[in-house]
């Protein structure tokens with residue numbers, strides 16, 4: 001059963017509690033390293049593919065690891081008040097339209113999920129319009145506040161959104177999901193993401209701002225100004241993750257934060273996507289320290305903030321494909337490689353099984369999987 005998400009504060013207002021994040025299984029990881037050494041290939045010759053299999057074994061707590069039976073993508077959708085400042089190349093209406101596109105299977109996330117053997121769930125946390133009842137069960141509001149002038153959310157809404165993200169993670173894990181992917185959809189959402197990242201990494205607006213959907217130079221200047229103004233407000237609450245979400249995130253990003261933290265608390269591995277999921281991950285690591293051990297960085301998004309997230313969380317991305325879409329697309333592009341790594345460890349014969357001579361000590365000069373995998377536990 002999930003940990004209880006709440007307890008009451010002295011004021012009677014429910015406070016979100018995150019239990020301690022448990023470590024991955026070091027023994028299963030070490031067994032995976034040892035097994036990689038016995039497989040019929042030169043030691044270390046599958047490079048990072050070997051490391052990925054070790055990562056999975058330690059998260060599943062078993063060696064050899066199991067192929068994922070139910071990888072699941074959850075796309076968190078929501079609009080943002082800052083879109084009215086002209087910080088995106090597209091209008092807010094596209095958010096709701098894309099939610100429909102996800103449901104009818106026409107988006108990049110649908111194609112990439114199908115390719116990776118994953119199924120897709122869409123959640124409307126704050127779309128500025130009506131979506132179907134199926135996706136709006138956790139909706140907190142229509143559009144989050146314009147963070148350069150106002151808070152994104154009220155305290156109650158921030159609480160409700162984080163709790164919704166945790167509930168959704170619980171639902172998915174209880175429904176059999178053994179690998180989660182988090183995705184985002186929300187016109188303007190790279191702006192609050194940049195603010196959160198700049199606040200938590202002490203970077204300046206010009207360093208963190210990115211082109212998002214492909215903005216021109218004028219929009220870039222507007223976006224940088226919006227980030228600057230929002231950052232002034234966010235810096236005041238940078239030491240309080242829930243207040244930071246209320247001030248500078250939005251219901252979609254707050255729900256992503258709860259989702260990522262809860263997955264770690266439930267010992268379920270997650271493949272992270274780009275800058276928006278990364279911003280939520282940084283806040284989730286503040287709320288539930290150690291959660292990062294349960295996350296694999298699917299890729300390095302082209303957004304500058306994404307690299308700050310990777311550095312801050314000390315995560316090495318699987319792919320660098322200059323992707324800048326969101327929706328979970330970068331994570332899903334990486335997932336088939338993670339699956340490949342598991343199949344290698346599961347299905348390859350050992351030297352003993354195949355009757356092939358093991359390497360002599362003199363021959364095995366390549367860096368061992370153990371040397372390269374040490375940091376994975």
Ligand SMILES: Cc1cc2ncn([C@H]3O[C@H](COP(=O)(O)O)[C@@H](O)[C@H]3O)c2cc1C
Pocket residue numbers: 087088089090094098184185186187188189190191211212213214325326327
């Ligand atoms: C058709 C379309 C599909 C998308 N899928 C993801 N995004 C991505 O782009 C948006 C963030 O960039 P910005 O901050 O510049 O608005 C988000 O909706 C994000 O999920 C999309 C954007 C568009 C236009």
Ligand SMILES: O=C(O)c1cccnc1
Pocket residue numbers: 190212213273274275276277301302303306323324325326327
């Ligand atoms: O990195 C991302 O997730 C991203 C980049 C651009 C636009 N939307 C999302």
